[in-house]
Amino acid sequence: MKPRQLNLFGAKTDKENKLPREGIVIPVDTAILLIVVIILIFVIAFSWGMERGRRLTLGALAKEAGSQKENAKAETLKTKKIGEEEKKEEEKNSKDLKEKRNNVITKKKHKLYRIQVASFYKLSSAKQEAKKLKDKGYSVKIGKKGKYSVVYVGNFNSKKEAEKNLKKLKKTYQDCMLRVSD
Numbered sequence: 001m002k003p004r005q006l007n008l009f010g011a012k013t014d015k016e017n018k019l020p021r022e023g024i025v026i027p028v029d030t031a032i033l034l035i036v037v038i039i040l041i042f043v044i045a046f047s048w049g050m051e052r053g054r055r056l057t058l059g060a061l062a063k064e065a066g067s068q069k070e071n072a073k074a075e076t077l078k079t080k081k082i083g084e085e086e087k088k089e090e091e092k093n094s095k096d097l098k099e100k101r102n103n104v105i106t107k108k109k110h111k112l113y114r115i116q117v118a119s120f121y122k123l124s125s126a127k128q129e130a131k132k133l134k135d136k137g138y139s140v141k142i143g144k145k146g147k148y149s150v151v152y153v154g155n156f157n158s159k160k161e162a163e164k165n166l167k168k169l170k171k172t173y174q175d176c177m178l179r180v181s182d
Contacts, residue, residue, distance in 0.1 A: 086122075086123060086124070089123060090123050090144075090149075093123065093142065093144075094144055097141075097142070097143060097144065100141075111180055111181070112155045112156065112157065112180075112181050113154070113155075113156040113157075113158070113159055113161075113162035113178060113179070113180055113181075114141070114152040114153065114154055114155060114156070114162070114178075114179045114180075114181060115152065115153045115154060115162060115165060115166050115169055115176055115177070115178055115179070116150055116151075116152055116176060116177050116178075116179050117129070117133065117151045117152065117153050117169060117173045117176045118150075118151050118173060118175075118176070119145065119148040119149065119150045119151070120148065120149050120150075120151070121147065121148060121149075122149070123142075123149045125149075126142050126149035126150070126151050127142065129151050130142055130151050133151070133153060138153045138154065138165075139153065139154050139155060140152070140153055141153075141155075152179065153165065153169060153176075159178075162178055163178065166178055
């Protein structure tokens, strides 16, 4: 028997005519081996691409997080400055109010009536409301009660006069109330 040589891309013969076929003929086992190698190449290339993309994304996120931290620091500095300015303004107003109260107490010993119109957490809001009332012709004062700034209208000597203004103000400010101060 004659030894047979195995070819990877061997030429096959046409069984009927015993002539070699034209074109490339690949045996089944060789085709399977080529498909496995191609799949492995795709898997490795895909994995490498995913890893590279992950690194690029993490780098971009780190840069973005760094810029966000810088922005946050700048914002906190701005809010601290604004908060300090508001505190200074509140202290100044509270000192002015204390001086005015002391002057009123020493000058007058009888009862005064005021109308509490509104109270605000922010002093700036109380000032805006006080300006609106001054534009309408009312005598306006801003006082402090705890954390709140309270807007008062008038220093009325008689209760009747205060109640008369209270009725007018109730049309705009439903929760306003009469306060008595010594």
